[in-house]
Amino acid sequence: MFRVSNNLVGILNFVTFLLSVPILGAGIWLSRQATSECERFLEKPVIALGVFLMLVSLAGLIGACCRVSWLLWVYLLVMFLLIVLLFCFTIFAFVVTNKGAGEVVSQRGYKEYRLGDYSNWLQKRVNSNKNWNKIRSCLEDSKVCQSLIDDGSNTPVDQFYQEHLTAIQSGCCKPSNDCNFTYVSPTNWTVTSSTSANPDCNTWNNDPTILCFNCQSCKAGLLDNIKSDWKKVAVVNVIFLIFLIVVYSIGCCAFRNNREDNDWKRYP
Template sequence: MYLYLWAMFIIIAVLIGFIIFAYAVTDKGSGRPVLNRAYPDYYLEDYSGWLKDRVASDGYWGKIRSCIHDSKSCAKTGRVVGGYPETADMYYLRKLNPIQSGCCKPPTECGYIYVNETVWNPVNAATFPSNLDCNRWSNDQEQLCYNCDSCKAGVLGSLKKSWRKVSVINIVVLIILVIAYVIACGAFKNNKRMDNHEPYGATRMEKARPTRIHF
């Protein structure tokens, strides 16, 4: 029982630490609302901290980029309505996930003209805003916006949602573990108190000894 309580205490402590860590590294950053769009745009400068540096680093981004490409996330955004590809107005009303919004299309402020979900006609480069992602976008299906800061921000937005969901599950598990731990502690103290006042062996022997009747 003593080892069991210590094991539960360590598990609870680790779980609390993970929950705090998950909320700390995903505390800042979210998508920016876009006028006349159901989906937000994602900007890397809106995020900060350890997780941002980890995702945006050259050493890690190459691996993350490959995973996004291999998952076919952008190819899966294509839709056919009534036998025809969806129109721009239909696309603008879709609720894209962070990776689809950040990696599969150019930022809205760049002014690209919609052709389909992963093909956008560029405008005059001289009219591009200061956002460098406007020049990084490519209609090459192997490139798209995988090298954009918006794609990195989209990954961070996706991680934030995933980690927050996991944290909610962990909080529920933590509550259950704490209740079990409190019950186990109570049982342990009760057994210890009984052992101190009624030795187990002596108690059994006394109960087993027949009662003598004196006349």
């Protein structure tokens, strides 16, 4: 009688194989339809993920259902390495996102963001000109400031100061409060001489294509978003890690079953 663990491994990997098909298809579609730097950036990882899932699921499916022990051994090895990598990444994500938070400003609905508040590892990533030029291109393509530009001319200063801006909008679409610039509209400010030591005061530009995209506050706003997203990913990773450990344990039972069946055939 075919073992239960082999059936379970086969079913799980069949489902994974079915999931890998649309993922691979999405990657191929992106490679042909991509028009921006951001879309081209996603294309290769998505294709790689689709191919990886397809190959691993085939190894597990054939190894468990056809009792091919060496394929199941390869499957278990990959699963073990994946568990180790996922565990290390989860710990790393919690460590690098432990520092940093928006600074509450008196009589403002939004927060201010300082690059120095975040982990050194994250700071180095965004301070690299090569990395930041790509990120800035993505921010411009996503039009994070567009809503402020579209509605800006009719927004009174008191109303704007009470707006609940996102971290990226606060950091990239307006000057820092340290600069004490005079408000005209959300993305248009009269630049005045400032004694502030904040370097962003010299970086701000009213040009809608420039604004504060090269400011330290813009990088900090992005890191605050990354911090929030990575924490969510880390929580999901913990759940996925438990799932992988369960699947790995079932796979080990299936591998043992294969060996026992092969031994039984060899020595009737």
